[in-house]
Amino acid sequence: xxxxxxCGVDLGGTKLSAGLFRQDGTLVGKETVYDHxxxxxxxxxxxxxxxxxxxxxxxxxxxxxxxxxxxxxxGHIHFKKGVIxxxxxxxxxxxxxxxxxxxxxxxxxxxxxxxxxANAQAFGEFKFGAGRxxxxxVFVTVSTGIGGGIIVNDKMLRGKVGTxxxxxxxxxxxxSDVKCTCGNYGCAMALxxxxxxxxxxxxxxxxxxxxxxxxxxxxxxxxxxxxxxEGMKKGDPICRVIVEDSADVVGSTLYNIxxxxxxxLVILGGGLMSFGEDYMNRIQHRFLSHTYEMMAExxxxxxxxTGRDAGLIGAAALVLE
Amino acid sequence: xxxxxxCGVDLGGTKLSAGLFRQDGTLVGKETVYDHxxxxxxxxxxxxxxxxxxxxxxxxxxxxxxxxxxxxxxGHIHFKKGVIxxxxxxxxxxxxxxxxxxxxxxxxxxxxxxxxxANAQAFGEFKFGAGRxxxxxVFVTVSTGIGGGIIVNDKMLRGKVGTxxxxxxxxxxxxSDVKCTCGNYGCAMALxxxxxxxxxxxxxxxxxxxxxxxxxxxxxxxxxxxxxxEGMKKGDPICRVIVEDSADVVGSTLYNIxxxxxxxLVILGGGLMSFGEDYMNRIQHRFLSHTYEMMAExxxxxxxxTGRDAGLIGAAALVLE
Numbered sequence: 001x002x003x004x005x006x007c008g009v010d011l012g013g014t015k016l017s018a019g020l021f022r023q024d025g026t027l028v029g030k031e032t033v034y035d036h037x038x039x040x041x042x043x044x045x046x047x048x049x050x051x052x053x054x055x056x057x058x059x060x061x062x063x064x065x066x067x068x069x070x071x072x073x074x075g076h077i078h079f080k081k082g083v084i085x086x087x088x089x090x091x092x093x094x095x096x097x098x099x100x101x102x103x104x105x106x107x108x109x110x111x112x113x114x115x116x117x118a119n120a121q122a123f124g125e126f127k128f129g130a131g132r133x134x135x136x137x138v139f140v141t142v143s144t145g146i147g148g149g150i151i152v153n154d155k156m157l158r159g160k161v162g163t164x165x166x167x168x169x170x171x172x173x174x175x176s177d178v179k180c181t182c183g184n185y186g187c188a189m190a191l192x193x194x195x196x197x198x199x200x201x202x203x204x205x206x207x208x209x210x211x212x213x214x215x216x217x218x219x220x221x222x223x224x225x226x227x228x229x230e231g232m233k234k235g236d237p238i239c240r241v242i243v244e245d246s247a248d249v250v251g252s253t254l255y256n257i258x259x260x261x262x263x264x265l266v267i268l269g270g271g272l273m274s275f276g277e278d279y280m281n282r283i284q285h286r287f288l289s290h291t292y293e294m295m296a297e298x299x300x301x302x303x304x305x306t307g308r309d310a311g312l313i314g315a316a317a318l319v320l321e
Numbered sequence: 322x323x324x325x326x327x328c329g330v331d332l333g334g335t336k337l338s339a340g341l342f343r344q345d346g347t348l349v350g351k352e353t354v355y356d357h358x359x360x361x362x363x364x365x366x367x368x369x370x371x372x373x374x375x376x377x378x379x380x381x382x383x384x385x386x387x388x389x390x391x392x393x394x395x396g397h398i399h400f401k402k403g404v405i406x407x408x409x410x411x412x413x414x415x416x417x418x419x420x421x422x423x424x425x426x427x428x429x430x431x432x433x434x435x436x437x438x439a440n441a442q443a444f445g446e447f448k449f450g451a452g453r454x455x456x457x458x459v460f461v462t463v464s465t466g467i468g469g470g471i472i473v474n475d476k477m478l479r480g481k482v483g484t485x486x487x488x489x490x491x492x493x494x495x496x497s498d499v500k501c502t503c504g505n506y507g508c509a510m511a512l513x514x515x516x517x518x519x520x521x522x523x524x525x526x527x528x529x530x531x532x533x534x535x536x537x538x539x540x541x542x543x544x545x546x547x548x549x550x551e552g553m554k555k556g557d558p559i560c561r562v563i564v565e566d567s568a569d570v571v572g573s574t575l576y577n578i579x580x581x582x583x584x585x586l587v588i589l590g591g592g593l594m595s596f597g598e599d600y601m602n603r604i605q606h607r608f609l610s611h612t613y614e615m616m617a618e619x620x621x622x623x624x625x626x627t628g629r630d631a632g633l634i635g636a637a638a639l640v641l642e
Contacts, residue, residue: 184576257581
């Protein structure tokens with residue numbers, strides 16, 4: 001292991017961070033800005049390059065001291081080409097944007113890797129988190145949406161274009177009439193993730209379930225992971241049903257992952273895991289209820305460990321692949 | 322490539338074949354028996370060893386001329402241990418049966434590999450069939466059941482125990498009340514494969530659809546792939562619905578494979594593919610209806626090419642992995 005540092009860039013719709021890490025995952029320095037949000041993409045790249053240079057300066061580091069820069073963003077990435085096919089969480093949309101080529105002009109001589117945030121987090125967990133020491137694992141983030149990343153034989157499984165691991169968009173209820181952002185009905189994401197809590201809340205109201213926290217069809221729009229968690233703690237029956245259904249869908253999705261990939265380990269991360277132990281237990285129970293005695297050896301299920309900086313450390317980890 | 326031959330053993334519930342192939346897939350010799358069906362497993366192994374020796378004699382081949390023996394059977398295999406965890410298509414069931422160790426005693430000095438039939442067929446298609454020249458593909462067999470095998474970076478993806486690729490048992494309709502042989506409800510296999518055609522036929526009768534080929538709830542038991550195909554040709558509306566639903570479920574399952582693995586190619590094999598062009602077209606149409614414009618590069622879908630000897634040539638191919 002060389003002494004060179006690894007650089008991660010976590011490019012979110014609201015927050016943009018750049019961090020320098022040692023190759024063992026220790027944070028050396030980090031800078032965060034929020035002023036990229038309304039910018040055009042060419043401008044966002046300039047902000048990224050400036051941020052990387054700023055964190056390098058603050059750590060007194062030269063380009064030669066850095067092994068490479070990993071960039072993670074929520075979007076549809078053509079990994080091999082370093083191109084953003086499309087994004088959905090940003091003010092300005094883009095199509096087939098040659099991200100790596102353009103950023104390379106602004107940061108000459110530095111190796112740049114672009115991947116989606118779920119893949120980056122998966123690789124971060126593999127290198128520095130709950131996946132250390134494993135060779136085959138799947139990371140699933142249950143949050144506003146559901147994403148994932150797959151490690152096979154110590155390497156990211158990216159597929160032809162780089163979109164492998166999108167387990168949130170696998171269809172788990174072909175008869176469902178809940179429409180996902182992807183245009184399909186009955187994706188795991190549409191039945192279990194935060195973005196759909198308003199819709200799922202309204203559906204329970206229409207079924208006749210009573211809200212005990214004063215939520216109406218009109219006000220259900222404000223329901224997100226946090227308010228569902230609060231409502232559940234206050235004993236709201238609809239919040240409880242939504243959380244239980246979410247756990248069941250995630251548990252069944254883990255079963256589909258198991259039947260498809262038979263990994264050693266599935267790591268669960270993302271904001272909804274803060275629903276707590278009952279949520280995690282119900283996911284595991286649902287998973288095990290599908291497997292019966294069919295598992296010759298148990299697939300482990302663990303919580304993610306890289307925490308709040310998962311995207312950033314994951315992005316940096318990509319350099320070590 | 323050495324001049325050594327590769328040996329395949331296709332161990333089915335009714336038919337047992339052993340074949341010798343050149344390393345380019347050319348068949349050199351083949352023997353088939355049916356007299357293993359009622360035997361205990363220790364006896365089946367003796368029959369296998371005798372059959373392998375017989376085909377070697379008929380081709381004037383010595384153990385040194387053979388690179389190895391691949392054995393394919395429909396069952397739950399612990400690949401790394403060479404153990405049959407359990408089987409369902411044989412008269413006598415077994416649990417944790419040390420197949421490779423036991424067969425090695427009967428065929429000393431020969432390398433033996435055991436895998437399930439879908440994995441073997443997948444690898445056969447990869448080496449000698451529709452998958453030649455590809456690096457990442459998924460093979461799906463749609464037949465009495467639904468099975469699959471995954472190739473990533475030119476290697477079988479087997480997972481921790483060896484059960485990866487069982488896409489037929491992924492759940493695609495969590496609200497379904499159709500129970501699969503695995504104990505779960507709403508697996509792709511339970512909604513689309515031949516074993517469930519009697520149940521699916523009865524359900525359409527109960528829904529009020531009329532059979533125009535004289536099938537009643539009592540006689541629906543005889544419906545299999547072949548009789549459904551015949552009924553469809555005669556214009557029976559229930560056979561048509563079953564075939565259309567099957568294509569839709571397979572198409573949605575391919576979409577889940579795409580979102581999970583993003584392979585270059587999916588190869589479809591198995592008896593139900595003889596339903597013909599309309600069936601294949603409907604599968605492709607369903608798949609594409611899910612992807613919208615999300616595919617940066619198209620995932621190809623092709624028919625299997627290794628044909629009637631898919632299991633045998635696939636088993637032999639395992640030796641080349």
